[in-house]
Structure formats: C-alpha cells, structure tokens
Amino acid sequence: MSLATRDALEFPDSDRVFLEPHLPAQDTPQIDMPFTTLTFATSLDSSLALSPGARTVLSGPQSKAMTHYLRSRHDGILIGVGTALADDPGLNCRISGVGGYGKDGLDGQPRPVVIDSTARWDFSEDSKLFQLCRQGRGRAPWIITALAEPPAEKKALLERYGGKFISLQMKIAENGKYIIDWKALLVTLRTNGLQSVMIEGGGQVINSLLAPASMSLIDSVIVTIAPTWLGRGGVVVSPDRRFDEGGNPMSAARLKNVKWYPFGEDVVLCGQIKN
Numbered sequence: 001m002s003l004a005t006r007d008a009l010e011f012p013d014s015d016r017v018f019l020e021p022h023l024p025a026q027d028t029p030q031i032d033m034p035f036t037t038l039t040f041a042t043s044l045d046s047s048l049a050l051s052p053g054a055r056t057v058l059s060g061p062q063s064k065a066m067t068h069y070l071r072s073r074h075d076g077i078l079i080g081v082g083t084a085l086a087d088d089p090g091l092n093c094r095i096s097g098v099g100g101y102g103k104d105g106l107d108g109q110p111r112p113v114v115i116d117s118t119a120r121w122d123f124s125e126d127s128k129l130f131q132l133c134r135q136g137r138g139r140a141p142w143i144i145t146a147l148a149e150p151p152a153e154k155k156a157l158l159e160r161y162g163g164k165f166i167s168l169q170m171k172i173a174e175n176g177k178y179i180i181d182w183k184a185l186l187v188t189l190r191t192n193g194l195q196s197v198m199i200e201g202g203g204q205v206i207n208s209l210l211a212p213a214s215m216s217l218i219d220s221v222i223v224t225i226a227p228t229w230l231g232r233g234g235v236v237v238s239p240d241r242r243f244d245e246g247g248n249p250m251s252a253a254r255l256k257n258v259k260w261y262p263f264g265e266d267v268v269l270c271g272q273i274k275n
C-alpha cells in the first residue's frame with residue numbers, strides 16, 4: 001500500500017450530500033470575491049485549543065474527514081501565522097481520490113494561504129507543508145505580508161516550491177499590530193485566481209473576521225463542535241462586543257438556513273451569513 005493510500009481519508013457520499021448546500025457551487029464563477037467559508041472545530045466552551053500554540057485535537061475521525069472533504073471543495077485554505085507556528089500544518093487535502101492520494105497531479109489540493117504580516121513564520125525545507133509539496137501531495141503557500149520587501153531567503157525558498165509572498169497594505173493599530181483589510185485580502189485572493197477560500201483559524205483570525213465590518217464577507221459557516229470542555233485559558237472564539245445606538249450590548253446577526261449534522265460523536269453546525 002502506498003504512503004498516500006495509507007494516509008487517505010474516506011468521506012462517504014451519504015455524508016457529502018448534507019454539506020452540498022453550504023459549499024461553493026462548482027460551476028458558478030465568482031466575480032470579484034471568492035466564496036468564503038469560515039470553518040473550525042471548537043469545544044463546548046468555544047475554545048480552539050488548550051492554549052495559544054498548543055495544537056489540540058478536537059475533531060473525531062468522521063468530522064476530521066469532513067474537514068478534509070471541505071478542503072477538496074475550496075481553492076484556498078487560510079490560517080494565521082499563529083497556527084502555522086503552533087501546528088506545523090500540512091494544509092493539504094487527504095481525501096482518497098484527490099491529487100497525491102490516488103490521482104496524479106494536484107486536483108483537489110487547496111492553496112495554503114497564511115496571514116503573516118511581519119513574515120515571522122520560520123518555515124524551512126523540513127516544514128510539513130514543504131515535505132508534502134516534495135511528495136506531490138500539497139501546494140506551496142501564499143504568504144500575506146505587510147512588508148513591501150519580504151526576507152530574500154524566505155522568498156527564494158517559497159518560490160522554489162511555487163509559492164509566493166503577497167504584499168498587502170495593512171493599517172497599524174495603536175498597539176503596533178498590523179490589521180488586515182479582509183475585503184482587500186479576499187479581492188486579492190480572487191484576483192490571484194481563487195474562486196473559493198476556507199478560513200480555518202486560529203483564534204485571532206476568526207475573531208477578527210467576525211467583527212461587524214467583515215462578518216458579512218462570509219458566505220458559509222461550518223463549525224465542528226466536540227463533546228468536551230477545554231477550560232479557561234484556551235484559544236477562545238468570541239469576537240469583540242457589538243453595541244446599539246444606545247450603547248447597549250447586542251448580539252451578532254444569527255446564522256441563516258442553519259442545519260446540524262452529527263458526524264460520529266461530534267455535531268457539525270452549518271449556516272449562512274450572506275443571503
């Protein structure tokens with residue numbers, strides 16, 4: 001049995017049918033923005049991980065396979081550099097039958113996109129993502145940076161694998177942190193050929209995207225809820241508070257067309273934000 005076949009995940013057609021209404025249409029080209037899916041796995045206390053930097057398994061086998069199926073249905077998969085540093089992620093799709101897993105080429109393999117404003121990700125040839133590239137089982141990342149001139153050595157390594165830095169103007173908050181313009185980023189990803197993108201996390205990326213100014217850019221939300229609590233101190237998904245004109249706290253808009261699907265011991269929430 002080949003390495004690829006051994007690692008391949010199965011996600012049955014009988015489960016795929018549930019997700020179809022929540023996925024980018026395969027034959028409808030997007031005009032100026034990619035179809036944007038927010039997807040992540042969370043505990044019962046809305047945590048993505050036990051602590052920043054601690055890769056924490058939440059998904060069971062069925063919902064993990066679902067996530068990899070989602071990756072086969074999106075052109076891009078986006079994370080923040082905090083996730084890249086914590087997880088050394090592969091960011092590829094291991095569903096049986098996609099490129100590198102029983103099929104030649106890279107069909108079904110998403111483009112990894114990493115928001116790394118100051119190019120602090122210390123990737124190397126040994127990073128899992130580049131190992132997969134060498135094995136023909138994944139694509140090289142596009143790294144979104146605020147730097148006009150990314151570090152030459154990192155740029156050279158990236159380009160050797162067919163990846164690239166994409167420099168994007170970002171605002172600088174009072175605390176000195178760069179703040180991305182989500183609409184500008186998504187338009188840039190569409191301009192670079194991505195018709196759809198799934199945003200996987202981590203906490204800072206998700207909470208920023210769920211802010212009032214950018215939440216409406218999301219087309220679909222697919223959340224895996226695992227039957228466990230991670231406790232205080234975790235990486236929590238909980239966006240900044242909203243307030244009405246009277247200064248009273250208010251909730252974000254409810255998701256539309258909500259469906260809940262059990263996958264093994266997890267339940268997966270699917271909903272829409274845009275109409």
Ligand SMILES: NC(=O)c1ccc[n+]([C@@H]2O[C@H](COP(=O)([O-])OP(=O)(O)OC[C@H]3O[C@@H](n4cnc5c(N)ncnc54)[C@H](O)[C@@H]3O)[C@@H](O)[C@H]2O)c1
Binds near residue numbers: 115
């Ligand atoms: N359970 C899940 O589904 C899931 C998914 C992804 C990550 N994780 C976990 O989450 C943790 C990482 O989350 P995190 O919050 O520490 O890091 P993160 O992945 O959200 O990355 C944070 C970094 O991304 C950049 N960034 C994020 N939002 C930005 C914005 N709006 N503008 C400009 N730059 C921005 C900044 O450089 C920031 O330091 C890890 O432990 C990882 O294992 C879990």
Ligand SMILES: Nc1nc(=O)c(N)c(NC[C@H](O)[C@H](O)[C@H](O)COP(=O)(O)O)[nH]1
Binds near residue numbers: 091201
């Ligand atoms: N669906 C899901 N269930 C989990 O239990 C979990 N920890 C993540 N986390 C998402 C995060 O993006 C990934 O853990 C890595 O960053 C990528 O992992 P891969 O090497 O690409 O599989 N996602």
